[in-house]
């Protein structure tokens with residue numbers, strides 16, 4: 189079971205207050221316009237919370253639990269603002285995992301402070317879940333690495349300084365490495381942003397790489413090995429994706445309770461109807477269970493648990509939390525009735541954003557594959 193550290197409780201109190209006072213008012217507009225919330229990025233930078241899960245040398249608390257708590261509190265009022273943390277943390281985690289000391293020193297302090305922004309790109313038109321099926325190539329030549337190919341769904345690329353991007357360094361399926369690609373590199377074209385169902389405030393774009401030349405030290409890890417290092421690092425941060433889902437579900441429940449208090453039917457407030465009261469109770473039970481799984485996986489990471497044992501708990505936390513976020517948001521829309529369909533009420537935003545979390549960062553089918561494989565093959 190998890191236990192909240194005093195530091196995590198401090199983060200929870202701070203971010204909960206900031207979320208209510210400064211973030212919640214912006215949430216609907218960010219979703220509606222789909223414009224990148226620079227003001228929210230500046231706010232997170234001022235608060236210094238980009239560093240939370242990372243080592244003290246980068247000003248952090250070395251606590252994934254604190255990172256989860258911050259993400260949850262922001263996601264409770266604004267999915268897109270919570271997303272700003274996650275898109276900064278993924279490239280940070282990749283460089284931490286596979287970067288040389290020189291690469292870490294060059295990029296990590298500035299990513300942690302928010303003076304640099306980055307994106308992370310694996311997905312291609314023909315391969316999403318099948319990450320080893322990518323086709324973008326990286327070939328070494330006298331003047332450095334030459335990258336060519338096409339990517340899709342690269343979130344944050346349009347506002348980033350660089351992209352941590354996967355490309356094939358050899359012919360075998362697993363011969364993949366990540367490269368640090370400046371967004372201004374010659375031959376790199378960042379396409380227009382997707383018009384999305386959810387997660388609308390942080391842009392996702394296709395990328396086109398036409399013989400992008402990078403210096404020899406742009407590669408993360410040894411050729412053919414860096415990919416595995418980075419993918420293992422992603423399992424470490426997976427609880428954060430679960431935390432976004434828990435925050436989203438909690439926010440949907442908050443809204444449903446308020447609506448039931450105010451709305452009357454048959455001369456009674458909705459809070460009098462047992463059928464709806466039981467829906468609230470179910471939502472609460474599911475959220476509590478998901479929060480427990482997410483915090484447990486985060487604390488396993490903080491305690492140094494690694495390998496299959498961590499991957500198993502992280503997959504359970506991500507898949508369960510995002511499945512219940514979808515369920516809770518769907519039930520909340522039902523409680524709102526027609527108002528749940530109207531864009532004048534915030535609840536349908538939660539419903540749309542919840543769907544995204546079931547698909548990203550390893551879809552929930554892929555998480556189930558991880559869980560089932562461990563059950564059948566064992567943990568040795």
Ligand SMILES: Cc1cc2nc3c(=O)[nH]c(=O)nc-3n(C[C@H](O)[C@H](O)[C@H](O)COP(=O)(O)OP(=O)(O)OC[C@H]3O[C@@H](n4cnc5c(N)ncnc54)[C@H](O)[C@@H]3O)c2cc1C
Pocket residue numbers: 308309310311315316317318340341342343344384386387392544547548549550551552553554557
């Ligand atoms: C808002 C958003 C932001 C994103 N941001 C990024 C980003 O920044 N960087 C990036 O690289 N990518 C990003 N992605 C892409 C995302 O990672 C992929 O969409 C995801 O991995 C799924 O891949 P796919 O869409 O190609 O689906 P597919 O892999 O084609 O899968 C289609 C369906 O089949 C299921 N499926 C696939 N394989 C299996 C299997 N073996 N067993 C059972 N079911 C299976 C999937 O779960 C899914 O339901 C983003 C996507 C979204 C929606």
